[in-house]
Amino acid sequence: MDKTKELYISDTEEKAQKALDTVDAFINHQGLTGKRAIHLRLLAEETIGMVKAMTGDYQALFWMEHEDGEYRVKLLAKTKMNLEKKEELLSVATSKKNAAAKGFMGKIGDIIENGLLNFDEVMSLQQEYGGGAADFTMCGMGAPGELPPMGDPLIWSLSNYKDALDEADDEEDDVKEANDELEKSIVASLAKDVIVGVKKDSVDMTIIWS
Structure with missing residues (x-):
């Protein structure tokens, strides 16, 4: 496997x-x-730009790798936040919901930020702020209205997201908006897949391109 140094x-x-x-x-x-x-540089640029737009107390490790004709843009974000910092970040996430749509990679950034909050604690904190869990957590880009069981590991992928949209009602406003974002997104257009996973205090993202 060929890979860049990790930064x-x-x-x-x-x-x-x-x-x-x-x-x-x-x-x-x-x-x-x-x-x-x-195309490969654009995928890297979009990833780096997404990290620049993120907020919160975290470190993001970035690298690229190549194996068997497949290229991967990799990002590993880690954080160690106490409850006070998590409440502050969730409050910011709540206020950002009313901002203009940030596009597909903006939503991926939200997935990473909110995944770093630790899913179990996020689910509890949401009761204080009101609103549905899908508004702020990683599952906000899953199938419409679908939440995973409490404590389950969270994995999101672009391919599954597209499948969920294909099965959804095309006349629904949120489905139309989601499809429009995908059409305009460089990453969604070029990538073979995008996979985001959460494990404890870390979130890893892989953009696959070939």
Whole structure:
């Protein structure tokens, strides 16, 4: 397996640029040119841009890898937050719900941020703020209205999300909006799949491209 070195990235321009420099070196090393080079770099740019837009107390480890003709953009976000910090971040997430739609990668960023809150505690905190669990938690991008059983591991994938939308009512406003976001999204258009998983205090994201 070929892979780049792992870099910690955050909302700073300096770290974002270092990550992009690593991406360019990796693409050159792989001998990718033309549209293939552009497409892989776009996926990396979208990931780095998403991290820059995120809030909260976390570290995000970024790298890229290649194996058996498949390329993966990898992100591992970890956090150690006490209850007070989690309440503060959830409050921010609540207020952001009324903001303009941030698009597909913005929602992936929300999945990662809220997954880092620790799912069990998020479910309890939501009772204080009101609103449905699907508003703030990772499952907000699952099948409409569907919540996983309490304490179950959370895994979200673009392929399953698309399947859920295909089975949903195309006339529903939220379904129309979701399909529109996918059509406009660079990542949703280029990626073979996007997988996000949560385990305790870490969330990992893999964008698969070939």
